[in-house]
Amino acid sequence: MTRKNLLVVAFLAVWITLGPGASEAVTVSVSNVSVDPGQSGVVVSVLVDSARGIAGGNFTLTYPAEVLTAKGVRGTELVSGFLVTPNLQTAGQVRVSMAGAVGIGSGSGALVAVTFDVKGGVSAGTYELGLEASLKDENGRAIPVAVKKGVLTVKAAGGRTVSASDLIVDPGQAGVVVSIGVDDAKGIAGGNFTLTYPAEIVTAKQVKATELLTGFLVTPNTQTAGQVRVSLAGASGVVTGKGALITVTFDVKAGASPGSYDLGLEASLKDENGRTIFVTVKKGVLTIPAKPPADFNRDGEVNFDDFFLFADAFGRKATGQYAKFDLSGNGEVDFDDFFVFASAFGK
Incomplete structure (x- = not known):
């Protein structure tokens, strides 16, 4: 047998033993992902550049447990018919075993997809x-692999800003409105808000949705003094817009003391696919000025402008918009109040 024939036989023997293409390593990689703090349903894929001949394998994906929580694993169409067995028991790693009766004919791309939730309040940066x-x-023979790790990028805090409006009010004032607004309503399809307020100062009376939420189911709960809870849900996301989503109407108690009071706010938003929209929350402030009670227009002086307002209210019951003119506290706007006003005039 000639040297050439010997070389051919040797080549065929090696080819039969190793299988076609066995000398070439398959690149197995992790997808790179960019996320927001608090985001849910983030998918990280384990991919191959060539799936031909793959009939089984094992993967261990490691991730920063302080940033992510593993929620689930699924096989892709490339491994349809394979038995895919995940193990999520250990924080910081996902183990996956897969086995098929025959090797994959051809293809490339994701073999398995791992779903994560991003923890709220995590620091921006990159993670391995x-x-x-x-x-x-x-046939149970090992296929050479080259592994390529991925990068998780957590974006700096941003997203939508949800805020409670600021208010300046008078003791006894009725119908004051606090708005819960957003700087960009596009894509919002649901959410929950909890507005906290000083129950010793104001009483919640009514909750209404604005035009931005036309068609939404809005469910308020004002049963607990000191807080207003609102849930909202729509069939699709808001197309565009910004501003108030919800208005809450309060009455200020007659004996409320001057000062500044927090209007606290907790908020969560979701899009029409149920994904979390990252939010930054800004609380509001309710202020009762420490001004002479007879300074009805709050310009810092008790003058003729205040007198004309008092004259319009004279003789009425001290309810609603006229409550602030009851300087004597007897339930009516009468001469008792006039004498109090006169003593404050010019101050």
């Missing part, structure tokens, strides 16, 4: 998504 991988063909 590590990977260990082994692959086998249908």
